[in-house]
Amino acid sequence: MNTAKPKQVYFFGTCLVDLFYPEAGLAGMRLIQREGVDVIFPQGQSCCGQPAWNSGYRDEARDVAAAQIALFTKEIPVVVPSASCAGMMQEHYPALFRDTPLETSAIALSKRIVELTAFLVDVLDIRVEDLGNPQKVAIHSSCSALREMQVGDRIETLVTRLEKLEKVEQAYKRECCGFGGTFSVKQPEISGAMVADKTASIRESGADILVSQDCGCLMNIAGAFEKQGEGPRCLHIAELLWERTHADD
Amino acid sequence: MQTTDAGFDIRIRDALGNERVRGNFRRAMDGLMQRRLDLFPDPEAMESLRQHGMCIKASALSRLPELLEELEAKLIANGIRVHWAETPLEANQIVLDIMQSHGATSMIKGKSMVSEEMGLNHFLEQHGIDVLESDLGEFILQLAGEPPSHIVAPAIHKDRYQIAELFREKFPDIPYSEDIDELTQSARAILRDRFETAEVGLSGVNFAVAETGTLCLVENEGNGRMSTTVPPVHIAVTGIEKVVEKFEQIPPLLTLLTRSATGQPVTTYFNMISSPRKPGEKDGPEEVHLVLLDNGRSGIYSDPELLATLRCIRCGACMNHCPVYTRIGGHAYGTVYPGPIGIIFEPQKGGLDKYGALTTASSLCGACGEVCPVRIPIPNLINRLRYEAHHSNGVTPGSGSKHKRSEALLWKAWSLLYRKPLLYRMMTKAATRLRMLAPGKAGPWTRYRVAPKPAARSLHDLARTHGVDNE
Numbered sequence: 001m002n003t004a005k006p007k008q009v010y011f012f013g014t015c016l017v018d019l020f021y022p023e024a025g026l027a028g029m030r031l032i033q034r035e036g037v038d039v040i041f042p043q044g045q046s047c048c049g050q051p052a053w054n055s056g057y058r059d060e061a062r063d064v065a066a067a068q069i070a071l072f073t074k075e076i077p078v079v080v081p082s083a084s085c086a087g088m089m090q091e092h093y094p095a096l097f098r099d100t101p102l103e104t105s106a107i108a109l110s111k112r113i114v115e116l117t118a119f120l121v122d123v124l125d126i127r128v129e130d131l132g133n134p135q136k137v138a139i140h141s142s143c144s145a146l147r148e149m150q151v152g153d154r155i156e157t158l159v160t161r162l163e164k165l166e167k168v169e170q171a172y173k174r175e176c177c178g179f180g181g182t183f184s185v186k187q188p189e190i191s192g193a194m195v196a197d198k199t200a201s202i203r204e205s206g207a208d209i210l211v212s213q214d215c216g217c218l219m220n221i222a223g224a225f226e227k228q229g230e231g232p233r234c235l236h237i238a239e240l241l242w243e244r245t246h247a248d249d
Numbered sequence: 250m251q252t253t254d255a256g257f258d259i260r261i262r263d264a265l266g267n268e269r270v271r272g273n274f275r276r277a278m279d280g281l282m283q284r285r286l287d288l289f290p291d292p293e294a295m296e297s298l299r300q301h302g303m304c305i306k307a308s309a310l311s312r313l314p315e316l317l318e319e320l321e322a323k324l325i326a327n328g329i330r331v332h333w334a335e336t337p338l339e340a341n342q343i344v345l346d347i348m349q350s351h352g353a354t355s356m357i358k359g360k361s362m363v364s365e366e367m368g369l370n371h372f373l374e375q376h377g378i379d380v381l382e383s384d385l386g387e388f389i390l391q392l393a394g395e396p397p398s399h400i401v402a403p404a405i406h407k408d409r410y411q412i413a414e415l416f417r418e419k420f421p422d423i424p425y426s427e428d429i430d431e432l433t434q435s436a437r438a439i440l441r442d443r444f445e446t447a448e449v450g451l452s453g454v455n456f457a458v459a460e461t462g463t464l465c466l467v468e469n470e471g472n473g474r475m476s477t478t479v480p481p482v483h484i485a486v487t488g489i490e491k492v493v494e495k496f497e498q499i500p501p502l503l504t505l506l507t508r509s510a511t512g513q514p515v516t517t518y519f520n521m522i523s524s525p526r527k528p529g530e531k532d533g534p535e536e537v538h539l540v541l542l543d544n545g546r547s548g549i550y551s552d553p554e555l556l557a558t559l560r561c562i563r564c565g566a567c568m569n570h571c572p573v574y575t576r577i578g579g580h581a582y583g584t585v586y587p588g589p590i591g592i593i594f595e596p597q598k599g600g601l602d603k604y605g606a607l608t609t610a611s612s613l614c615g616a617c618g619e620v621c622p623v624r625i626p627i628p629n630l631i632n633r634l635r636y637e638a639h640h641s642n643g644v645t646p647g648s649g650s651k652h653k654r655s656e657a658l659l660w661k662a663w664s665l666l667y668r669k670p671l672l673y674r675m676m677t678k679a680a681t682r683l684r685m686l687a688p689g690k691a692g693p694w695t696r697y698r699v700a701p702k703p704a705a706r707s708l709h710d711l712a713r714t715h716g717v718d719n720e
Contacts, residue, residue: 013712015667018708018709019680019703019707020703022706022710023711025711029715039717041709041718043709043713045670046670052663053632054632054635055660056636056638056639056640060663060664066668067669067670095629143612143613143614175572175616178572180611180614181613183613184694185693187609187610188692188693189258189262189693190265190573191697194576194612195698219701223699224697227699
């Protein structure tokens with residue numbers, strides 16, 4: 001990854017953030033803007049195609065992915081507030097478009113993909129003043145961040161830079177929360193057992209806040225806590241960073 | 250056995266509902282993961298060893314036909330007889346023929362997953378052969394009448410209390426004990442006699458070296474050595490993918506295997522079998538046979554991506570680290586090979602029509618691919634098989650058999666919605682405006698979670714009002 005600070009970046013919001021966690025997306029863009037980098041949010045964007053790709057529907061995934069490729073043509077980084085969508089675009093677009101007319105553009109785009117926490121740490125190296133109250137925070141790094149993108153430690157760095165937060169460690173921290181996209185629908189019982197264990201270990205950690213860099217995990221974990229009736233506040237790392245470090249608004 | 254959607258669902262529910270078995274798996278897998286981690290303290294060294302292991306196996310596979318020929322020639326020159334079997338039935342018949350040619354009616358077995366694949370015990374018993382498993386785990390399972398639930402630790406689903414109960418039932422003369430060492434000693438005493446009287450010993454093979462015609466067998470209990478040296482006839486069974494080129498490639502593979510499997514720097518026993526007993530030698534079998542089983546492997550071999558499946562050295566690390574396997578255990582899969590490797594191997598071997606349902610049993614978390622000692626990209630291969638399950642243009646047997654018109658139409662509609670900005674905008678507008686009408690129940694999702702509610706305004710909307718550039 002090129003770690004030189006760019007003048008301008010694209011922001012690919014992801015479909016999940018767009019509809020369910022827009023505040024996380026907005027916070028991500030504001031954090032980048034605050035560091036003096038222009039953000040472009042192409043209004044034609046929708047989804048990276050991952051749901052169809054992971055379900056075995058490659059033609060459908062390719063059609064949706066092609067629509068995104070057409071929108072992010074400038075030679076600037078594309079920042080994605082989700083390691084799993086970033087992983088789709090970086091790791092799987094080349095395979096998805098192999099031997100198709102869009103192969104070259106897909107590979108070119110894949111090389112410009114940067115997951116948000118990696119961008120904030122490796123490129124912008126953001127330093128923040130924590131204006132929030134002391135609280136205990138547990139971190140859930142997504143499987144895509146940990147394994148596919150290998151950026152799972154960037155969220156740890158960011159949380160550490162919020163000085164008033166105390167990091168707590170839950171058991172089985174690196175284990176999948178059970179979301180897995182359509183896995184949670186196709187294998188609801190296994191997925192349910194996994195999220196039950198995940199929420200139990202987070203609860204045991206005594207965390208006031210659960211933070212993640214992926215909204216899929218958040219939707220799963222927060223949804224389970226809500227169903228159980230209690231649990232820590234669950235939010236995206238961008239939102240946590242923004243709300244604890246800006247004074248107005 | 251088929252792994253139908255309905256059958257799989259039932260086994261999953263049963264497994265999830267069995268607290269005891271779930272606890273047994275969790276504890277066992279936690280221990281195995283920790284032991285592996287302790288033996289790979291340096292991530293860089295581990296990665297370089299994994300890379301090395303991958304290269305050895307990939308290189309061997311790239312020359313598989315000629316290596317198999319070389320192996321056969323070397324084995325024959327060493328005095329080992331070689332048999333080729335395309336199907337499990339053929340392999341079983343070969344084993345039976347060898348036994349009958351000696352008038353043998355008793356066999357003692359070392360651990361072999363290929364013999365499980367063949368259904369060998371059942372076949373031989375039907376033909377009046379007395380078969381005894383000598384690996385402790387397999388011995389326990391033979392008593393219980395169960396298949397292995399793990400490829401390395403076959404009885405891992407049982408705790409010592411269950412085993413004590415089983416021994417009490419099967420061996421009423423032995424004093425009851427829940428002590429692991431005492432139980433082991435009891436089994437050992439029973440097996441000792443049988444080693445001396447069995448007419449044929451059978452084992453698997455971990456690596457078959459083409460260069461030297463050597464069969465390598467990795468084990469901890471010494472039963473493998475006994476099975477392959479005490480009876481007058483030794484029959485080894487293995488899959489055609491176990492061949493490696495050179496003898497010097499064995500140490501790195503062995504290191505990867507023992508560390509990944511059980512977190513041991515090396516196993517208690519490592520056997521290298523290169524010939525029958527020679528004149529003047531005091532022990533060893535008079536005859537050694539190798540049965541090489543295809544059973545669908547040559548079909549897998551024909552695809553450059555799926556070929557990686559055959560790199561597997563059967564360490565079981567993928568199952569030890571799989572959050573799905575840890576929760577449902579090995580039996581729920583209903584296949585010989587469970588866990589992530591089973592998810593990719595079984596459908597390719599037996600057809601997506603029979604085993605396609607397995608491909609849904611992964612959250613694609615990547616833990617299996619992360620630990621695989623030969624770097625099989627298991628999640629990518631699961632993804633590929635999901636595609637083939639729904640599309641008839643795949644190369645895997647039974648491709649397209651999971652095609653459902655309703656599901657395909659749903660994805661077509663999804664694709665249209667998400668690639669047309671106008672349609673997508675209309676959808677998100679409707680979802681955000683009508684968010685209070687969003688269904689509170691969203692199928693199985695809401696059994697364990699509340700349904701997510703769309704936000705009041707989409708990110709597209711927020712970006713516009715906050716003046717973020719459009720292009």
